[in-house]
Amino acid sequence: MASPARELPAQKRIVKRDYPVGIALLIIHIGALGVFLPQFFSWTAVAVGVGLYILTGMGITLAYHRLLTHRSLTVPKPLEYALAIVGVLALQGGPIEWVAQHRAHHAHTDAPGDPHDSNKGMPWSHWEWLFRTNEARVAPEARPRWAADLYKDPVYRFIEKYNVVFQFVLAAILFAIGGMPFVIWGVFARLVFTYHCTWLVNSASHEVGYQTFKTGDRSTNNWWVAVLTFGEGWHNNHHAFPFSAKHGMRWFEFDPTYWTIKAMTWLKLAKNVKIPTNEMMERLAVKKTTGQFGT
Ligand SMILES: [Zn+2]
Numbered sequence: 001m002a003s004p005a006r007e008l009p010a011q012k013r014i015v016k017r018d019y020p021v022g023i024a025l026l027i028i029h030i031g032a033l034g035v036f037l038p039q040f041f042s043w044t045a046v047a048v049g050v051g052l053y054i055l056t057g058m059g060i061t062l063a064y065h066r067l068l069t070h071r072s073l074t075v076p077k078p079l080e081y082a083l084a085i086v087g088v089l090a091l092q093g094g095p096i097e098w099v100a101q102h103r104a105h106h107a108h109t110d111a112p113g114d115p116h117d118s119n120k121g122m123p124w125s126h127w128e129w130l131f132r133t134n135e136a137r138v139a140p141e142a143r144p145r146w147a148a149d150l151y152k153d154p155v156y157r158f159i160e161k162y163n164v165v166f167q168f169v170l171a172a173i174l175f176a177i178g179g180m181p182f183v184i185w186g187v188f189a190r191l192v193f194t195y196h197c198t199w200l201v202n203s204a205s206h207e208v209g210y211q212t213f214k215t216g217d218r219s220t221n222n223w224w225v226a227v228l229t230f231g232e233g234w235h236n237n238h239h240a241f242p243f244s245a246k247h248g249m250r251w252f253e254f255d256p257t258y259w260t261i262k263a264m265t266w267l268k269l270a271k272n273v274k275i276p277t278n279e280m281m282e283r284l285a286v287k288k289t290t291g292q293f294g295t
């Protein structure tokens with residue numbers, strides 16, 4: 001007699017320790033140590049690394065996060081694809097995977113079902129969730145359900161499938177132009193720096209900082225994470241209003257990603273930019289002070 005199927009439903013399947021991700025992260029971190037070798041140093045290579053950090057960091061904050069995950073704005077489709085490719089160059093997985101994990105984080109913030117539940121400690125929410133056995137990480141079969149809007153688009157399925165290839169193409173171009181110094185600074189060091197900046201949003205911005213809004217989770221507003229991530233450190237604001245294209249809500253909460261979105265609207269490249277009203281913010285505020293939000 002045939003035994004009944006033992007496989008769990010797709011969305012319940014536990015993502016076991018992820019060796020490919022763990023080994024890839026190890027190799028990339030070892031490669032980044034090349035910045036300490038004088039033969040790989042040049043100011044031009046440093047400038048390439050910094051420039052690509054700004055570009056691909058914004059690819060995560062503006063494209064993957066605010067545009068694709070939360071649909072806080074709309075842009076013409078060809079521009080949306082181009083921005084997604086800039087996001088892919090941060091090597092944080094394809095857009096479907098990234099969006100699925102992040103939507104699961106918002107659906108179950110700091111609770112069972114959150115892929116990087118901050119109650120499990122900072123090392124976990126920073127990066128261990130990526131490569132250790134993680135019952136809350138959205139399994140590949142379940143990603144189309146979490147990111148159905150992207151999955152139905154063949155362009156996104158193509159970008160998803162070949163997301164790593166884009167990195168190799170970039171590395172080849174950098175090598176052709178500036179040799180190993182460009183690869184060390186423009187790929188390895190830049191990836192490591194951008195990784196830890198992104199991961200700090202999940203770790204430090206669920207642990208260190210202040211809460212402006214009653215969100216019922218551990219999310220915080222953290223200025224130094226905001227500096228490193230172009231405004232994403234205002235994470236308590238973000239959990240209060242996930243739909244908002246603007247994360248910095250008070251006058252001192254600088255938000256370069258939102259400034260870029262504003263510039264895109266002036267250039268008629270973005271529309272339907274969503275932000276909460278003052279009334280919505282005052283209703284959810286921890287401190288009941290009128291006029292504290294300047295939208
Ligand atoms: Zn969060």
Ligand SMILES: [Zn+2]
Binds near residue numbers: 065069070238
């Ligand atoms: Zn989010």
